[in-house]
Amino acid sequence: MTHDTFKIGDLTAVIGDNSAHETHRAGYNGVWSLRHKNIERDLFVPFYTGLNLEHIFSGVHEDEDSKVFFEPRNAPMTFKKISDSVAELYQPPTPTHHLESWTRFELVAPHYIDMTFRCRATQHVFDYDYIGLFWASYINAAEDKSLYFRGGMERHADTWSQFCTQAHDDESTLRHRDDNFALTFGAIQRNTLYRNHSPMRFDQHFYYGNFDELIWLTMFKPPQHGHIRFAHSPSGGGFNQKLQTTNCAWDFQYIIPDYEVMVDYTFSTRTALREKCSREEILNEFNTWSKTP
Numbered sequence: 133m134t135h136d137t138f139k140i141g142d143l144t145a146v147i148g149d150n151s152a153h154e155t156h157r158a159g160y161n162g163v164w165s166l167r168h169k170n171i172e173r174d175l176f177v178p179f180y181t182g183l184n185l186e187h188i189f190s191g192v193h194e195d196e197d198s199k200v201f202f203e204p205r206n207a208p209m210t211f212k213k214i215s216d217s218v219a220e221l222y223q224p225p226t227p228t229h230h231l232e233s234w235t236r237f238e239l240v241a242p243h244y245i246d247m248t249f250r251c252r253a254t255q256h257v258f259d260y261d262y263i264g265l266f267w268a269s270y271i272n273a274a275e276d277k278s279l280y281f282r283g284g285m286e287r288h289a290d291t292w293s294q295f296c297t298q299a300h301d302d303e304s305t306l307r308h309r310d311d312n313f314a315l316t317f318g319a320i321q322r323n324t325l326y327r328n329h330s331p332m333r334f335d336q337h338f339y340y341g342n343f344d345e346l347i348w349l350t351m352f353k354p355p356q357h358g359h360i361r362f363a364h365s366p367s368g369g370g371f372n373q374k375l376q377t378t379n380c381a382w383d384f385q386y387i388i389p390d391y392e393v394m395v396d397y398t399f400s401t402r403t404a405l406r407e408k409c410s411r412e413e414i415l416n417e418f419n420t421w422s423k424t425p
Contacts, residue, residue, distance in 0.1 A: 135164060136213050141241030142169045143405060147219040149211040155179050159205030161221055162267070163237065163245065168405050171344050173272060175405055177369045177379045180270040183237075183247055183403070185221075186383075187266035188229045189326065190258040191317040200228050201322070230255040231263065243406040250398040253391055260316040263388040263397070266326055268381050269348075270369030276342040277366050277380035283309065283334035292411065293332060295339070297364050301328050305385065306362040309333040313359060313389050325363045326385055334362060338418045341382050347408050348382065351418050355399040358388040 135148025146165040152158035156165075160181035165174050176182040185204040199206045207226040213219050214236075221235040233251040240246055253263060271277075278296035287309055297304050304325040317327065337352040339362055352360045362384050369379025388397050402421050 133213065134211050136211075136219065138217060138219065138239050140217050140239035142243045143167070143239060143245070144169075145237075145239060145245065147211070147221075147237050149209040149221055150205055150207075156181075159202065160184050161205065161209055162235075166245075166405060168243070168346055170407065171346060173344065175272060175343055175346075175348060177270040177272050177372075180369055182269035183245075184268045184270075185223075185233070185235065185265070186268045187264070187324075187326070188226065188231055189264035189266065189324075190229060190262070191260045191264075191315060191320065193228055194322050194324065195320050196228075203228055204233075225254045228257070229253075229263075230257055243404050245403045246400065247403070248398065248400045249386070250396055252396050253393050256393055258391060259318070261390055262313070262315065263391050264315065264326060265386040265388075266363070266383065267385070268368065268383045271341065271343065271348070271380050271382055272369075273372035273375040273377050273379055274341065274343050275377075277378070279339045279341050279362065279364055279382055281306070281334045281339040281362065282336040284332055287333075287335065291335075295330065295332065295362070295364055297330075297366055300365045300367055301325055303330040304328045304363050304365060306330050306332060306334055306364070308337070308354075308359060308361070309335050311359045311361065311387075313387060315387070325365060325368075325383065326361070336418065337422070338414075339382070340414060342408070343405075345408060346405055347414075349404040349406070349414060349417065350382070350384070351402045351404075351421055352384070353400045353422060355386065355397065357397055358386060358399070360399065361385040361387060
């Protein structure tokens with residue numbers, strides 16, 4: 133089994149590994165499809181995916197070839213259905229970075245997907261002593277391509293800001309106000325979303341985007357070790373011929389400085405695909421969930 137369909141509450145999700153199936157393309161692990169009962173369209177670009185583990189980066193190997201740049205998509209990965217609401221993806225140590233990982237997804241009524249990621253470096257191959265990980269969600273021709281978050285240029289506790297880059301790799305990464313860790317890169321020519329930083333900062337670990345009559349809310353519990361970063365591309369998911377617009381990408385990263393070999397590192401995120409609501413309700417969602425164990 134490489135994938136399965138899960139129906140909980142308002143959501144129907146297909147979760148799978150790196151396999152190809154019908155129109156779904158090989159390499160796009162994670163949530164292959166996500167639909168809400170109130171609209172017909174898939175949130176994600178049909179042949180791509182959401183919550184896709186796309187990159188492992190170290191500042192050294194990115195220019196070698198596409199199989200290394202997209203190593204999590206190309207390295208072997210297995211899918212396991214745990215229950216009617218839970219699935220897990222397992223990736224043995226990868227060929228270049230030798231990183232082992234487990235990604236568990238759980239659908240929770242009425243409209244949530246909880247994701248817990250755990251990884252372990254099995255060799256000392258990250259030359260600059262940090263592990264970089266990147267997840268992509270390719271949004272299916274959203275009319276509003278922006279992400280909305282709490283933060284901005286200055287620290288103001290009650291400020292809402294809009295994040296919509298003008299071009300791919302243009303000031304594309306948004307860091308937390310207290311995240312001052314600088315990534316080191318070797319003689320690498322490839323430009324990437326995670327190398328380019330916005331001057332804005334976020335103050336709370338969540339963002340949301342508008343999709344038809346729904347919102348896609350993504351919330352994080354700050355990891356005990358490391359940093360969560362948001363990322364955006366106005367065109368990362370290609371072009372939708374039918375609707376004559378680009379497919380934006382609403383992405384995130386997990387940066388682990390000063391890693392140790394054979395030590396587990398983990399973080400949790402909850403996403404919600406739900407009817408549009410007030411920002412007060414979004415804040416309540418985040419504040420309630422972030423306080424849970």
